[in-house]
Amino acid sequence: MSAEVDFLTGMAQAISTMTLYEDGHPARERAIDRAYAALTDLQDESVTRAFTFLGDEIVMDSRPLRELKHWDWGGRLAGVGIQRLELTGRVTREDFDAFLEEAFNRLTGAMVSSAAVRQGRPTNIRYGEVGLRGRDEAEGTAGEAVSLATLGYSLEEEIQAIEWLHAELKDERQLHLLEAEGIVRSLSVAMHGDRAFLIPMLRLKEFDQYTVTHTLNVAVLTMALAEYLGLGPREVRGFGIAGLLHDLGKVRVPLEILNKPGKLSEQERLVIETHPVEGARIILQTEEHLDLAAVVAYEHHIRIDGGGYPGLRYPRSCHQASNLVHVCDVFDALRTHRPYREAWPTERALGIIEEGAGPEFDADIARAFVTMMRQWEDRVTEVGTDDPELRLGGRKEPEASAEAP
Numbered sequence: 502m503s504a505e506v507d508f509l510t511g512m513a514q515a516i517s518t519m520t521l522y523e524d525g526h527p528a529r530e531r532a533i534d535r536a537y538a539a540l541t542d543l544q545d546e547s548v549t550r551a552f553t554f555l556g557d558e559i560v561m562d563s564r565p566l567r568e569l570k571h572w573d574w575g576g577r578l579a580g581v582g583i584q585r586l587e588l589t590g591r592v593t594r595e596d597f598d599a600f601l602e603e604a605f606n607r608l609t610g611a612m613v614s615s616a617a618v619r620q621g622r623p624t625n626i627r628y629g630e631v632g633l634r635g636r637d638e639a640e641g642t643a644g645e646a647v648s649l650a651t652l653g654y655s656l657e658e659e660i661q662a663i664e665w666l667h668a669e670l671k672d673e674r675q676l677h678l679l680e681a682e683g684i685v686r687s688l689s690v691a692m693h694g695d696r697a698f699l700i701p702m703l704r705l706k707e708f709d710q711y712t713v714t715h716t717l718n719v720a721v722l723t724m725a726l727a728e729y730l731g732l733g734p735r736e737v738r739g740f741g742i743a744g745l746l747h748d749l750g751k752v753r754v755p756l757e758i759l760n761k762p763g764k765l766s767e768q769e770r771l772v773i774e775t776h777p778v779e780g781a782r783i784i785l786q787t788e789e790h791l792d793l794a795a796v797v798a799y800e801h802h803i804r805i806d807g808g809g810y811p812g813l814r815y816p817r818s819c820h821q822a823s824n825l826v827h828v829c830d831v832f833d834a835l836r837t838h839r840p841y842r843e844a845w846p847t848e849r850a851l852g853i854i855e856e857g858a859g860p861e862f863d864a865d866i867a868r869a870f871v872t873m874m875r876q877w878e879d880r881v882t883e884v885g886t887d888d889p890e891l892r893l894g895g896r897k898e899p900e901a902s903a904e905a906p
């Protein structure tokens with residue numbers, strides 16, 4: 502068994518033993534000793550490690566651990582807010598004990614949580630929900646933002662950048678993080694273009710462009726919703742990147758299936774349903790700093806009631822970013838003309854979101870979305886990519902409407 506598998510299974514065994522024997526019992530101490538020995542062996546190979554628990558998928562650094570494909574502890578840990586476990590330096594026995602105790606408390610629902618105290622002191626074992634890491638970027642200077650904002654937007658460049666990203670992936674080349682970040686930054690500038698906050702929505706021109714158009718719209722809606730919910734600029738951008746990349750796995754689905762006018766066969770449906778897992782895999786394999794995007798790609802079709810896909814062996818809640826993207830994703834899909842259905846008017850699409858609040862969508866997030874779209878209705882601006890009349894210049898277009906073209 503590899504050192505990482507040894508460590509993770511040892512850790513799970515130690516936690517299980519903790520539920521059976523109380524503190525100080527020799528069996529409990531032995532299990533913890535074994536797990537700590539496995540951790541020491543793992544750190545002999547490399548001191549720093551990062552594990553991500555994504556449903557059935559366990560990833561170390563950026564490599565999926567195939568041996569643990571059906572290891573149910575990944576889902577359990579993720580379900581109690583430990584989606585990520587990082588070893589940032591040699592872990593002392595004391596820190597490891599503290600971590601095990603916290604994981605045990607969370608898993609057993611113990612009321613006494615020492616996380617706040619423990620995480621407050623320096624430790625080389627860190628854990629928590631997946632978020633953006635290591636990007637202590639300074640915000641773009643105000644001068645820069647202002648000069649860009651006066652240019653007016655057609656989103657043409659963003660569209661081309663996304664097309665290029667997808668083409669690169671189709672050719673089995675790589676995912677370019679900087680491009681994705683660049684797109685999100687410029688979307689963010691477009692949204693804050695001219696004092697008033699705007700929600701630029703692209704109108705679909707050709708069915709082939711659906712994924713690109715949809716991807717940008719979901720990124721914009723997700724950022725708007727994140728901002729509406731009061732998240733800070735860094736999180737908003739992280740959520741935007743996740744929105745932008747949520748359907749990345751579709752580059753592996755043939756266009757004939759994606760744009761099929763009629764009803765999908767069972768087999769075609771199964772092919773489409775691979776896109777969340779594929780997307781998460783592509784993201785994790787190609788970039789180390791996009792864990793949040795990988796989680797969202799994986800989770801964006803999972804319903805609150807546990808339905809949807811990929812199926813979860815153990816029901817657990819999804820990341821907040823996934824819940825945001827899920828709502829924005831469905832809304833944008835409904836209001837877009839597809840080969841098999843006309844676009845729905847905004848109000849009708851919002852009705853579906855309202856109905857789904859609870860069983861399908863996180864109820865608070867779905868309600869916030871509906872309220873936001875109604876409240877900010879006049880800030881939603883349709884952008885026609887080839888129609889100069891519809892270009893964004895920071896004002897509301899008279900044609901602005903999310904209704905079918």
Ligand SMILES: [Fe+2]
Binds near residue numbers: 747748776
């Ligand atoms: Fe999707």
Ligand SMILES: [Fe+2]
Binds near residue numbers: 748
């Ligand atoms: Fe989507």
